[in-house]
Amino acid sequence: ISLEAAMFQAVREGEFVLYYQPIVDAGTREIEGFETLMRWKHPTLGMVPPARFIPLAETNGLINLLGAWALKAACVQLRQFEEAAKRSLYISVNISPRQFRNDKFLDVLDDAIAYSGLSGEQLVLEITEGTLMIDPVHAESILGKMAERRARIAIDDFGTGYSSLAYLKNFPISVLKIDRAFIRDLPGSQKDGAICNAVLDLAKHLSLSVVAEGVETEEQMQYMRERGCRYVQGYLTGKPMAANVAVAALTERH
Ligand code: G
Ligand code: G
Ligand code: MN
Ligand code: NA
Numbered sequence: 001i002s003l004e005a006a007m008f009q010a011v012r013e014g015e016f017v018l019y020y021q022p023i024v025d026a027g028t029r030e031i032e033g034f035e036t037l038m039r040w041k042h043p044t045l046g047m048v049p050p051a052r053f054i055p056l057a058e059t060n061g062l063i064n065l066l067g068a069w070a071l072k073a074a075c076v077q078l079r080q081f082e083e084a085a086k087r088s089l090y091i092s093v094n095i096s097p098r099q100f101r102n103d104k105f106l107d108v109l110d111d112a113i114a115y116s117g118l119s120g121e122q123l124v125l126e127i128t129e130g131t132l133m134i135d136p137v138h139a140e141s142i143l144g145k146m147a148e149r150r151a152r153i154a155i156d157d158f159g160t161g162y163s164s165l166a167y168l169k170n171f172p173i174s175v176l177k178i179d180r181a182f183i184r185d186l187p188g189s190q191k192d193g194a195i196c197n198a199v200l201d202l203a204k205h206l207s208l209s210v211v212a213e214g215v216e217t218e219e220q221m222q223y224m225r226e227r228g229c230r231y232v233q234g235y236l237t238g239k240p241m242a243a244n245v246a247v248a249a250l251t252e253r254h
Helices: 003-013 050-060 062-085 097-101 105-116 129-134 136-148 166-170 190-205 218-226 243-252
Strands: 016-025 031-042 046-048 090-094 123-128 152-158 175-178 209-213 231-233
Touching: 003 031, 003 050, 003 062, 016 062, 016 243, 031 050, 031 062, 031 243, 050 062, 062 090, 062 097, 062 105, 062 243, 090 152, 097 105, 097 129, 097 136, 105 123, 105 136, 123 129, 129 136, 129 152, 129 166, 136 152, 136 166, 175 190, 190 209, 190 218, 209 218, 218 231
Parallel strands: 031 090, 090 123, 123 152, 152 175, 175 209, 209 231
Antiparallel strands: 016 031, 016 231, 031 046
8 A cells, every 4th residue: 555545544544643742942942932843653664754744745735634624623622732731832833835725724813723722923934935936926815814813934944945035024924933944053154144134123023022943052053042142942952842841841840
């Protein structure tokens, strides 16, 4: 049986699970939220990484079903995280191009918010520049409707896509996630330093918050913090982890 056929079966069998990676305040090191990352626990293949099944799901359309499940499950899970932490947190969920363009997407979003009882601003939707650029007119309309629900929009992998900065002017964006390609060679790389500085400056003047992705060392974290980057995400402050491990991480801090 093909991987594709196995995927449809896996949805029915409940083999897909969500992992959660902390998004941390670079100053206080407190967990502010989590990015949701999907995993497939295949009974014989073991953990199938998303790089193998997300593109397939994007092609065969299963991403709409998987994505709807992930969004709702993540919102429900956040309530448990908040109970453990005894404070408000947020959840950041990746939205693929096909999900973003699906005409049921806003219904899926409304259902996840209503069912979980979260308030809209606790939900961050991660979209790439590519997703926005497929059809900017459609994107502007959908983003407006997301903003009506007070969900926040993050540009994922910022700086790596083919896009125009004009969308930052016209679309209701709240967060820029600097791609880990620009963080990896810090603090040594002058070019990456210049790019990060430019993004932070742009974000400051547009009142956007910035998350540095792929932070693996103390030096990288310090470099970004000193230049005004408020949030970091990466192996230094937490790998993607199962929900019960995330609960433990939240409780051990208090
Ligand atoms: O941990 P990592 O290998 O987990 O994830 C690889 C890529 O898979 C991420 O860059 C992300 O784009 C994609 N991905 C992971 N989880 C999801 C998900 O729930 N939905 C979508 N659309 N993409 C995801
Ligand atoms: O494309 P997106 O940003 O959604 O995907 C995040 C990806 O980055 C996931 O595959 C996740 O496992 C991975 N990741 C998260 N933190 C780190 C890190 O510190 N180093 C590296 N190399 N990858 C990371
Ligand atoms: Mn992401
Ligand atoms: Na990213």
